[in-house]
Amino acid sequence: MRKKGLTIKDVAKKAGVGVGTVSRVLNNSPHVNPKTRMHVLKVIEELGYIPNPHARRLSSGHSGIITTIFPQMVGEFHQLLLMGIDRVLENEGYTSFVYPLYSDNRYRFVKESSDFVLGTDGLIIDALNVDRLLSQYIPRNTPVVSLEYESSNYDSVLVDNFYGGMLAGDYIASFEGEIFIVTHRPESELESTVFDERVNGFIESIERKGKKVSEIFEIPLDWLQAFNIAKGIFRRVKRSLIFAATDYFAFPIVEVARLLGLEGKKDFYLCGFDNLTLSNILNITTIKQPIYEMGRMAGEILLKRIKGYSRKPRAIVLKPELIVRKT
Incomplete structure (x- = not known):
């Protein structure tokens, strides 16, 4: 059984060789005398030393x-x-x-x-x-x-997320109705700014066409919140145009539309962002990123x-x- 805390230094000390020699034996280097190799391997067996593969990779300067x-x-x-x-x-x-x-x-x-x-x-x-x-x-x-x-x-x-937002704006602005954005609200400095870039591109695009956003909803990455926002939009607006800054929000929006019996490109228009697999299954217009x-x-x-x-x-x-x- 391996002794607790046993290291390559312990093997070197008992074998009467340097740590480098033990390391070369463990890495099967050809630059070790055969008799020394056999002696070190015997000591390794006697001590029950189990080499740490991570440490061996580090000693070679390449971890993989x-x-x-x-x-x-x-x-x-x-x-x-x-x-x-x-x-x-x-x-x-x-x-x-x-x-x-x-x-x-x-x-x-x-x-x-x-x-x-x-x-x-x-x-x-x-x-x-x-x-x-x-x-x-x-x-x-x-x-x-x-x-x-x-x-x-x-x-x-x-x-280019800004350009992607502009593509979504170009699409949405070609229809008549109230325009809404459902996007993610960063909750710490660690989170990405890509959602802001998409929204900024979208707003610039529709404003160039003389239109404006009725309301922007900023929420955590939470399906239920997106679901409830969609319910509110569809129940108070006769014809809505929605930009979901991620497909993750577009999915519950489409589900609400289905439950309310609303038809895409007739009762509402929706553009997501990502082109995830479910976007294709649910036939959601979206911005594809590679x-x-x-x-x-x-x-x-x-x-x-x-x-x-x-x-x-x-x-x-x-x-x-x-x-x-x-x-």
């Missing part, structure tokens, strides 16, 4: 681990993003460790401890102002890619940095597109 930090993880969006990242990493033998911040306590851990980058070959940070919130806590030579936020210090991969592609590109850029690419950081901005369906 990428840390991905999300502010939160909600539904299919983050799943698709992570699938794109993982597909690239796995092909190169890497494993991703996912750390969602969720709360100020988890953010405090990142600020107060270097453990979140311990043994990682690179970082992918999603939807956070990495320059303001995290940059000072990241070791200088750690490769980093910023997703959904244009960083001044690191490579960035993002979607979620999987964003993740894939972030993984590819990070791997280039890990392999030594050293040119100045650049931003890749992907364009969303309008997908017109039955709302």
